[in-house]
Amino acid sequence: MGEIPRETTGSFDRVVREREIQVLRTAFRILGNWADAEDVAQEVFLRLHRHGLEFASDGAVGGWLYRVTVNLCVDRTRSARVSQELPELVSRDRSAETAVLMEEKKQRLMTALALLPAKERAAVVLREIEGLSTAEVAAALGSSEVTVRSQISKALVRLRGILNREEV
Amino acid sequence: MNEQEMREVFRGMREEPVPADSLARVRTRVEERIHRPRWVSPWKVAAALVMAGCIAAGFLFLRPVRMPVRTVEPAPHEIAQVQPPPEIPVRAAPEPRRARPRPVEAAPSIVPGMLIRIETPDPDVVILLVN
Numbered sequence: 039m040g041e042i043p044r045e046t047t048g049s050f051d052r053v054v055r056e057r058e059i060q061v062l063r064t065a066f067r068i069l070g071n072w073a074d075a076e077d078v079a080q081e082v083f084l085r086l087h088r089h090g091l092e093f094a095s096d097g098a099v100g101g102w103l104y105r106v107t108v109n110l111c112v113d114r115t116r117s118a119r120v121s122q123e124l125p126e127l128v129s130r131d132r133s134a135e136t137a138v139l140m141e142e143k144k145q146r147l148m149t150a151l152a153l154l155p156a157k158e159r160a161a162v163v164l165r166e167i168e169g170l171s172t173a174e175v176a177a178a179l180g181s182s183e184v185t186v187r188s189q190i191s192k193a194l195v196r197l198r199g200i201l202n203r204e205e206v
Numbered sequence: 207m208n209e210q211e212m213r214e215v216f217r218g219m220r221e222e223p224v225p226a227d228s229l230a231r232v233r234t235r236v237e238e239r240i241h242r243p244r245w246v247s248p249w250k251v252a253a254a255l256v257m258a259g260c261i262a263a264g265f266l267f268l269r270p271v272r273m274p275v276r277t278v279e280p281a282p283h284e285i286a287q288v289q290p291p292p293e294i295p296v297r298a299a300p301e302p303r304r305a306r307p308r309p310v311e312a313a314p315s316i317v318p319g320m321l322i323r324i325e326t327p328d329p330d331v332v333i334l335l336v337n
Contacts, residue, residue, distance in 0.1 A: 054236060062228055076235075080235045080236055143215050198207065
């Protein structure tokens with residue numbers, strides 16, 4: 039990578055700081071461990087650097103980042119089994135009991151999520167956790183909205199099945 | 207856990223913070239990769255050299271065996287040896303014939319009393335020799 043104009047570098051740094059949480063968290067939700075998520079996030083930003091910052095809007099950057107993140111995560115899950123490291127996100131200040139219960143539910147859900155096919159998992163993460171619209175998820179996954187709705191619906195059924203089996 | 211509860215848990219995860227050290231590591235690694243000098247890493251150079259060596263070796267040792275082409279050597283130009291024509295026996299130049307000495311006609315013997323008549327161009331003149 040050659041010399042980059044200072045202005046571009048500054049813009050790039052700004053985008054990285056604005057979007058790093060989005061990228062890292064999405065990757066972690068799909069992959070289930072921080073080490074892999076960090077690798078993916080790094081690759082996503084390097085690709086952004088190569089791609090350049092010529093996006094139509096700020097939202098377009100976000101969409102592009104989601105798409106690349108999901109693609110890299112799906113590729114990674116195809117090439118290697120996703121480790122099912124339990125999430126270690128920093129908990130908010132809550133009452134101890136509620137926090138423990140919430141944490142337990144969260145961990146079970148994340149463990150079940152890791153058992154879903156990569157595309158379904160990505161659809162659930164983007165739609166349910168990241169809060170994207172169905173159209174945005176479809177754009178990120180490169181599929182239609184109908185497919186996304188179907189994937190999410192199937193995924194939720196499967197998750198419920200997995201969690202109910204655990205409870206039995 | 208029903209669907210409603212699941213969605214609730216998911217929503218709760220939406221704004222969870224990300225470990226600061228992970229963010230810092232990503233930032234640092236991206237910075238390093240972007241601002242890394244452009245020189246080629248030594249292992250890449252080594253790999254390129256090995257590959258070049260392999261290609262060279264391939265050319266040298268694995269080149270297709272060529273069927274021996276029979277080179278038809280052009281027949282050496284025969285130098286026509288021009289045989290000298292058989293020697294024609296050169297006849298020795300005939301020696302000039304020696305003029306055989308002609309027998310000298312004996313001069314008519316002059317008989318006494320013999321009359322010799324010598325005619326001259328002039329019909330009127332006739333020389334008469336009387337022995």
